[in-house]
Amino acid sequence: MQQPLKLYNTIKREVQVFEPFHAPYVGMYVCGPTVYGDAHLGHARAAITYDLLYRYLSHSGYRVRYVRNITDVGHLENDADDGEDKIVKKARLEELEPMEVVQFYINRYHEFIGKLNVLPPGIEPLASGHIIEQIQIIEKIFDAGFAYESNGSVYFDVLAYSKKYHYGELSGRVLEDLLSFTRELDGKQDKRNSFDFALWKKAGPEHIMKWPSKWSTGFPGWHLECSAMSIKYLGDVIDIHGGGMDLIFPHHECEIAQSKAAIGYDTVRYWVHMNMITIDGQKMSKSLGNFITLEELFTGNHKLLEKAYSPMSVRFFILQAHYRSTLDFSNSALQASEAGLQKIFSAVKALPSLIANGPGNDYVKTIQQKCYNALNEDLNSALLIAEIYEAVRLVNSVKEGHRNISPDDLDLLKDIFSTFVSGILGLTEENSDIHSGLVDDLINILLNLRQEVKLKKDFQTSDKIRDELAGIGVWVKDRKDGFEWGMEKGT
Amino acid sequence: MQQPLKLYNTIKREVQVFEPFHAPYVGMYVCGPTVYGDAHLGHARAAITYDLLYRYLSHSGYRVRYVRNITDVGHLENDADDGEDKIVKKARLEELEPMEVVQFYINRYHEFIGKLNVLPPGIEPLASGHIIEQIQIIEKIFDAGFAYESNGSVYFDVLAYSKKYHYGELSGRVLEDLLSFTRELDGKQDKRNSFDFALWKKAGPEHIMKWPSKWSTGFPGWHLECSAMSIKYLGDVIDIHGGGMDLIFPHHECEIAQSKAAIGYDTVRYWVHMNMITIDGQKMSKSLGNFITLEELFTGNHKLLEKAYSPMSVRFFILQAHYRSTLDFSNSALQASEAGLQKIFSAVKALPSLIANGPGNDYVKTIQQKCYNALNEDLNSALLIAEIYEAVRLVNSVKEGHRNISPDDLDLLKDIFSTFVSGILGLTEENSDIHSGLVDDLINILLNLRQEVKLKKDFQTSDKIRDELAGIGVWVKDRKDGFEWGMEKGT
Numbered sequence: 001m002q003q004p005l006k007l008y009n010t011i012k013r014e015v016q017v018f019e020p021f022h023a024p025y026v027g028m029y030v031c032g033p034t035v036y037g038d039a040h041l042g043h044a045r046a047a048i049t050y051d052l053l054y055r056y057l058s059h060s061g062y063r064v065r066y067v068r069n070i071t072d073v074g075h076l077e078n079d080a081d082d083g084e085d086k087i088v089k090k091a092r093l094e095e096l097e098p099m100e101v102v103q104f105y106i107n108r109y110h111e112f113i114g115k116l117n118v119l120p121p122g123i124e125p126l127a128s129g130h131i132i133e134q135i136q137i138i139e140k141i142f143d144a145g146f147a148y149e150s151n152g153s154v155y156f157d158v159l160a161y162s163k164k165y166h167y168g169e170l171s172g173r174v175l176e177d178l179l180s181f182t183r184e185l186d187g188k189q190d191k192r193n194s195f196d197f198a199l200w201k202k203a204g205p206e207h208i209m210k211w212p213s214k215w216s217t218g219f220p221g222w223h224l225e226c227s228a229m230s231i232k233y234l235g236d237v238i239d240i241h242g243g244g245m246d247l248i249f250p251h252h253e254c255e256i257a258q259s260k261a262a263i264g265y266d267t268v269r270y271w272v273h274m275n276m277i278t279i280d281g282q283k284m285s286k287s288l289g290n291f292i293t294l295e296e297l298f299t300g301n302h303k304l305l306e307k308a309y310s311p312m313s314v315r316f317f318i319l320q321a322h323y324r325s326t327l328d329f330s331n332s333a334l335q336a337s338e339a340g341l342q343k344i345f346s347a348v349k350a351l352p353s354l355i356a357n358g359p360g361n362d363y364v365k366t367i368q369q370k371c372y373n374a375l376n377e378d379l380n381s382a383l384l385i386a387e388i389y390e391a392v393r394l395v396n397s398v399k400e401g402h403r404n405i406s407p408d409d410l411d412l413l414k415d416i417f418s419t420f421v422s423g424i425l426g427l428t429e430e431n432s433d434i435h436s437g438l439v440d441d442l443i444n445i446l447l448n449l450r451q452e453v454k455l456k457k458d459f460q461t462s463d464k465i466r467d468e469l470a471g472i473g474v475w476v477k478d479r480k481d482g483f484e485w486g487m488e489k490g491t
Numbered sequence: 492m493q494q495p496l497k498l499y500n501t502i503k504r505e506v507q508v509f510e511p512f513h514a515p516y517v518g519m520y521v522c523g524p525t526v527y528g529d530a531h532l533g534h535a536r537a538a539i540t541y542d543l544l545y546r547y548l549s550h551s552g553y554r555v556r557y558v559r560n561i562t563d564v565g566h567l568e569n570d571a572d573d574g575e576d577k578i579v580k581k582a583r584l585e586e587l588e589p590m591e592v593v594q595f596y597i598n599r600y601h602e603f604i605g606k607l608n609v610l611p612p613g614i615e616p617l618a619s620g621h622i623i624e625q626i627q628i629i630e631k632i633f634d635a636g637f638a639y640e641s642n643g644s645v646y647f648d649v650l651a652y653s654k655k656y657h658y659g660e661l662s663g664r665v666l667e668d669l670l671s672f673t674r675e676l677d678g679k680q681d682k683r684n685s686f687d688f689a690l691w692k693k694a695g696p697e698h699i700m701k702w703p704s705k706w707s708t709g710f711p712g713w714h715l716e717c718s719a720m721s722i723k724y725l726g727d728v729i730d731i732h733g734g735g736m737d738l739i740f741p742h743h744e745c746e747i748a749q750s751k752a753a754i755g756y757d758t759v760r761y762w763v764h765m766n767m768i769t770i771d772g773q774k775m776s777k778s779l780g781n782f783i784t785l786e787e788l789f790t791g792n793h794k795l796l797e798k799a800y801s802p803m804s805v806r807f808f809i810l811q812a813h814y815r816s817t818l819d820f821s822n823s824a825l826q827a828s829e830a831g832l833q834k835i836f837s838a839v840k841a842l843p844s845l846i847a848n849g850p851g852n853d854y855v856k857t858i859q860q861k862c863y864n865a866l867n868e869d870l871n872s873a874l875l876i877a878e879i880y881e882a883v884r885l886v887n888s889v890k891e892g893h894r895n896i897s898p899d900d901l902d903l904l905k906d907i908f909s910t911f912v913s914g915i916l917g918l919t920e921e922n923s924d925i926h927s928g929l930v931d932d933l934i935n936i937l938l939n940l941r942q943e944v945k946l947k948k949d950f951q952t953s954d955k956i957r958d959e960l961a962g963i964g965v966w967v968k969d970r971k972d973g974f975e976w977g978m979e980k981g982t
Contacts, residue, residue, distance in 0.1 A: 065588065065591065097556065097613075097614065097724060099614045099616065099724060100556065100613045100614055102614075103611070103612075103613060103614050103615055104613075107611050110601075120594070120598050121594075122588075122591045122594060122595075123588065123590045123591055123593075123594050124594055125590065126617075126620055128620065129617055129619060129620025129621070130620070131623055132622055132623060132702050132703065136703070211623050212623065212627070233588060233590060438930055438963060438964075439929055439930060439933065441963040442930065442933040442934065442937065442963070443933065445937065445956070445959045445960070445963075446933065446936065446937060446940075449937075449940070449952075449955075449956070452952075461940070461943075464940075465936070465940070468936045469936070472929060472932040472933070472936075473929075
């Protein structure tokens with residue numbers, strides 16, 4: 001019997017059965033990138049994690065409205081309420097209009113995340129395009145008594161909020177601790193308490209990205225966009241909200257506070273957080289020099305990289321870990337993933353030529369069931385891939401004649417590969433461009449020719465064909481019933 | 492001596508020398524797609540025309556800020572002030588949130604226009620993301636006395652405007668004619684005069700895309716976004732404004748009126764309009780069934796298409812006409828373009844193997860000069876391509892030993908191809924994917940093998956190789972000094 005999908009709900013601190021509010025519709029909101037730099041491994045993990053969830057929900061028959069925002073304004077340095085806007089700073093450094101910086105990195109994000117075979121979300125809203133909606137939320141928070149104005153800026157009144165609601169519900173932070181541990185305000189700040197956060201910031205004369213409001217010409221606080229855009233596009237009951245664990249505090253905690261203050265309840269039903277990527281055991285950071293962008297990864301152009309890694313290897317590497325585990329990048333780990341993925345693709349390639357003339361049994365059905373169980377157990381892609389390897393072993397056994405399979409079981413086996421490997425895990429062979437079929441055809445013509453000259457005992461020609469193929473990166477292995485060939489890595 | 496770039500300025504009705512307001516900076520705004528359907532040939536011509544201008548200006552050393560908007564709200568059916576919003580209608584038919592429709596067609600637009608090797612603009616703003624900026628322009632028009640409110644909607648007062656400014660300056664329309672020829676208002680409308688146009692429309696309860704304003708909850712009129720976004724991103728002096736000739740009236744005429752009413756002068760210095768595409772002599776329209784999308788063109792999947800046409804053939808076909816001429820699509824015209832483009836690519840392929848051992852002369856320099864002259868003469872890509880054919884003939888003459896060339900002239904000839912063909916015309920060989928080198932290598936191994944067996948008089952094998960290659964779409968021609976091969980179209 002198939003289990004229902006269960007997801008770890010951060011706010012409940014437990015794995016729960018997933019039940020959409022209005023099945024078959026599912027509303028899913030995921031925090032997307034702040035577009036002031038190139039996408040790196042962390043962005044890849046976020047995009048792939050929620051892509052897996054999106055694909056599995058869609059496969060399960062849900063009609064998913066998937067919204068992933070783009071932060072193009074209000075995200076200040078150090079994720080704080082002061083300092084320069086990350087995008088404006090980049091624009092100033094490069095002497096560009098901020099929206100040119102935004103557009104440039106949006107295009108690059110789409111390019112590199114697209115290579116990872118991540119499906120585009122249904123809506124990809126920009127924070128700067130939803131200023132009115134953000135102002136409307138601020139007005140509601142004001143009306144409810146949880147905001148105050150100070151010199152043209154508007155702040156969220158955490159103390160007032162915490163008298164009615166539980167601030168810290170998601171992150172487990174305790175207000176008293178925040179109060180005593182955060183530094184004293186230096187008197188220059190407009191906030192009443194250091195843990196208050198900006199809903200609207202008055203813009204200084206140096207600010208380029210600013211809009212009029214009743215409080216000042218300014219810009220919205222970073223947390224606000226997600227409350228505004230999730231409610232605009234998904235309504236006030238949102239089934240799933242995703243993002244990295246580093247966003248739990250302050251970003252998502254503040255988002256909950258804003259939405260609750262404005263609407264009266266937390267709009268999100270399941271908070272699904274993905275863990276971080278480390279590099280050789282260390283946190284990824286620009287100052288440590290271990291910050292690897294996807295472009296560097298795909299080209300091998302970074303001092304920490306022994307070689308280039310293909311987008312599919314990177315995707316597979318990320319999926320080999322459960323999304324709530326930390327994932328440590330190393331060259332050896334990625335090379336192991338590369339090899340593992342090739343085993344799967346070899347099995348996919350062998351599938352069409354398998355002969356089914358055995359009796360049926362439950363083995364293939366069991367594998368299928370276990371694949372579903374793995375996904376249903378909090379989207380455990382690591383476990384799913386272990387089951388796929390089980391299927392790979394079966395393919396190889398049948399191929400080598402060690403095992404028989406019935407026609408029905410073979411059909412089911414093929415279905416397992418197409419459903420889970422290409423459909424849900426999104427792993428597809430990268431050589432599937434317009435020429436790959438032609439390459440296969442040409443190699444087969446050459447190798448059949450080689451078989452013929454071998455039969456004629458013209459070993460000089462047959463060796464020559466083998467050597468010339470080797471010279472362009474195609475290896476050939478003779479087998480008793482024919483031959484096998486493949487391409488060296490990087491060809 | 493090189494001529495300066497001249498452009499036909501629609502509003503001046505003459506070809507003028509192009510002088511940016513603040514060289515080396517150039518601000519260029521182009522009307523982009525309304526995203527409620529797939530991109531078709533007309534979209535391709537618009538994108539390619541301004542891509543050519545963008546590439547040439549950049550090549551000439553200008554720093555171009557290129558803004559191309561996306562219309563995602565306010566474009567009503569029949570381009571009028573009444574009727575349903577095109578995107579909302581599509582969303583209703585497909586039961587989607589309007590922004591899902593918008594995102595879907597934006598992604599498709601990028602995909603198919605991208606295949607045409609069109610460079611992305613620096614900023615691609617959405618109308619729905621600039622409501623505040625549009626409201627601000629309305630306020631300015633109100634303050635200047637050229638707008639009136641009527642039942643929550645706001646209209647532009649053309650009569651009042653025309654007492655101070657020239658309404659019809661761009662299109663040549665005469666207000667008196669508009670007055671007498673347009674139908675009488677039926678009394679139900681809110682407009683004072685039928686030629687007035689909406690700046691803000693009050694939204695009915697069935698409207699999904701709407702925002703608050705002091706006049707009503709509603710949405711901006713279609714023409715307004717271009718005034719608002721061009722001024723926001725390019726300032727109030729915009730060097731170039733592009734768009735199709737079908738936009739001259741009412742869209743651009745109204746845009747000029749709005750900007751002038753708000754700011755006091757026309758913000759645009761050069762209005763550059765591109766002509767339309769006809770299909771076998773007829774206007775393209777859904778009702779005539781001759782509406783061909785880019786996807787259909789690239790796959791050949793349309794009853795009017797004899798075959799699939801590659802994106803580069805389509806790009807070349809469009810560039811073979813001057814942008815201000817009408818361009819008639821037909822299978823024969825596109826097939827002629829295909830053949831012409833292949834001649835150019837064959838010359839590019841032959842360039843590296845040319846031997847330069849002749850004396851220098853002025854011929855190549857003259858070709859280069861004529862290429863620049865063609866572009867400078869109102870971006871005459873048709874003339875430029877004629878010059879490129881001149882260069883192709885020279886390459887072929889040298890290749891076949893009919894003509895000598897000096898090393899310097901050969902360098903210049905190579906430069907002409909890289910500058911004009913790939914750089915400015917944006918024509919690049921499409922088979923340049925990861926496998927094309929491998930395909931070449933494999934075919935060469937096979938054909939060298941074939942030469943060997945022919946020398947051994949084993950014609951059976953040599954014919955077999957030829958036939959098997961033909962079977963997968965590779966043709967082989969024997970020549971006295973070897974062989975030549977190529978691929979059939981569509982392989």
